[in-house]
Amino acid sequence: MRIVTKNMVRDGLVTGSPLILGYFPIAMAFGILAKNTGLSLVDTSATSIFVYAGASQFMFLDLVRAGVSAGSIILATFLLNLRHMMMSASVSVNLKEETSRFLPIIGFGITDETFSVLSFNKDKLTLPFVLTVNSVAYFSWISGTAVGYLVGEIMPRSVQDSLGLGLYAMFAALLFPSFKVDSKYLKLSLMAVTVYVGIFNLKLLSSGWDIVAGIIISSALGVILFKEDEAHE
């Protein structure tokens, strides 16, 4: 039993390791920017500890600089992160039974990146595995923030930028191999991109809603288009 748990933790560390590469430098960038925006070290760390959401934290700094009211900042954050509702719903289906008492903790750790890593390892979602992946991401984010605030300028901009792009590289590296497994995933992906680019260019929806709408519309279209498969499975 202990050995099994140990293996799951190790597996979680290996699987979660790309998240360190992606999170640490972006969190550093957040720490540097927060310092330049005039936040104290305590406020900056608290943001990463409690909010723990990349894009929203940068938006928060933008809005603070722009002098936007607290209510508007909170509303904007809510909208930008609504997509996690879809991700969390999707993850819930594959979580093993024993996780149920820890759902409030697991839910806190759901980000675009942990969701991606967990979804593409959906047969492994035991409690030790999920908590390890989430912790690796969380502590990379917090420690990156503090390091960025305190000694941020040591890392050259070009290195920070390319490590930051590593998150998108990771999304692609998770997604592309699935195209080999079944051509419907490629179709699904192309459809999602088409739907989203359409929504994005129409500019009818604010940032945040556009992502949620894109996910719902393209996934629903997928259910309609790939209805026939069900009979085979």
Next chain:
Amino acid sequence: MNSYIPIVLGMALVIYIPRVVPLLLLKKLKLRPEMMKFLQFIPYTSLSILIARGILTSDPVLLPAAAAGIALSGLMAYWRGNLVLSVLTGIAISFLVITYLG
């Protein structure tokens, strides 16, 4: 210096709710097959959308580096199937593009 803690806690709350409520609700329900399928498709659609959004909203200066990193990392994973290696390749390519073309 003002304290931002009240705003931070407000943000934390509105971010936490969407993350945790679906987990608590859906784990208890028995879902219809269509709904299961819908949820199983979300990783594919949302990752595709996040990549598209990354390209659409990226700083024009970083766009070539972003596109090259995404493409190379994706192809590497497609051929070799190693996540860490693919991400490192993507980062290296992005760095080279930023350094030599930026």
